[in-house]
Amino acid sequence: MKVLKPKRPISAGIILSYRCTGECKHCMYACSPRWENLWMDRDLFRFAVEKLASFSSQLYRGVGDRILGVNYGFHLTGGEPFINFPLLVSYVELASKIGLPSIFVETNCFWCISDEIVRNRLMMLKESGLHGILVSVNPFMLEHVDFGNVKRCVKIALDVFGYRNTMVYHPYFYRQAEEIGVQGKLSFEEYLRVASAKNYTITEILNPSIILPMGRLCYKLSRFYGKRGFKSYLGERCLDELTRPWHIHIDCYGNYIPGYCGGISLGDVRRIDEILEEGVNLSDKPVLEALSGGIHELYKLSVEGYGYKPIDEGYISKCHLCLDIRRYLALEVGGFKELQPVELYKYI
Template sequence: MRLRIPEPVSAGIILSYRCSGECRHCMYACSPGWREGRLPEGRLGRMLEGLRGRLVGAPGGGIGINYGLHLTGGEPFLNFGLLLRAVRRAAGMGLPSTFVETNSFWCTDEETTRERLLQLREAGLRGLLVSVNPFVVEHVPFERVERAVRVGSEVFGENVLVYQPFFYHLFRRLGLRGTLSFERYLELFGSRSLLHAELLPMGRAVYRLEGVLGELYGRRRAEDFFGESCLRELTRPWHVHLDCLGNYVAGYCGASPWGRRRTWRGSSPGWTWRRGPSWEPW
């Protein structure tokens, strides 16, 4: 049986699995320990060419999580040169609603933040997504997150997404400065507040957040899912990913967690297709 995958309407390119931090909930188990695994220029070009003419832009020429193209990781700003080249090539091919995701670790001062965002805007980037949640602020001082949002709004106007805004406003009301341990977060706000985090039971979360996930969603046996199907999730055409190793990563299925990083042996985790039966992006 061949699994037919529809053409994507929105997609992300994972430039690298290397990250500045090691978030407990990360579905890809990214960390500073990943070897670079940099995306080759030729593969990047083939990916972008394969997406040309297929992606749907956000209404009004803006950006949206499930529209157009996003550049992600890992942490894309760890290799700013690669990020800048990817933006230029995407813009040159006319790919719509291109934005980059970041945890803001690099926003150490106003000048650096503004300079890099202006470079990206001039290269053709349309906007910015800033990640903020209890796991990011364990290793990224919250003032850097605020700086990314503030300066990003000056550079991109309304094309700045905060993901998730619940935690951004929560930490602002708290007057948070510096970082906050997850244990202290739970003392202050309790585990029920994590329902705003859209936690997916896969990747590192199933090992580092086992107790929290069980408390929030209950515990089920594997046999309970034997009659279920992940077909719809695994063949969805929106917010799919193409990774730096050449894999096509479709939707997410919580019943098939990706396991520990050491078991992957250099390959991308998850359900992947190098050449989809319905279309060939590279």
């Protein structure tokens, strides 16, 4: 029996819901207001947190209430977790009681409409056991969130959680938005116009060290990227990404998602002990089996087995090719248990 052996997670994001207040053009998890209003069930949350806490207790000893970075610790995320604030508070309380170290929440700040609201909510979360916050800022969320909200959140979070436990992702874009004088919300076309007038190049606006060429970006922003035919990606492999121990995700349906690979499930997290000890059984997961052999195997399976036709204009990255094949398999063929949640492929 062929198996894939993921490493025991040392940091993770818990996707409480895929529902978001906006639909960023670069979202890796295809979040959107169009998703069903489904939130992680409390028993599943408790189970996931107990497991993650037990895996990480040694590693975070002595630094449990400090946020060390985006790829360390455990973040509650979405979608947008503040859409369901009562649930967020109660889950933070539960995670804190269980002893999960380095807990932070990620937000797009849609809710930060007054100083009073921000301070009250952040204080409430801190008192419930939250250690810190990650504030998102980039040109795409500014299409649907006022930059003033972001600034307000950062200012008050610094006061509530301190410098060490307040992260902005990414400070590069925060500075860029300030420098080009963003006020309120603005469309990406407008952002491009204003930033170009301040001599920012497209590469500086889509900073490739921060904005990864995967997820919805492959469809919504591909015009800004160079493309290559499928053949140039066939030598690529993904074993590291599929098995890495850092920044894995667990979603509201219970999917164990490797790294940033939205739409791929290694299995139900309720069976995480089996997944980690015995490995993921690939015999009933042909797409994952092919991917674990490399992009060439995924390509071969999709073309020879299921009639996938490559895009004439080419792909911006290996993840674009991978996602396009998976989207075809999930939506046009169907029945692959490793391609979950299927809605992600609809909303990409």
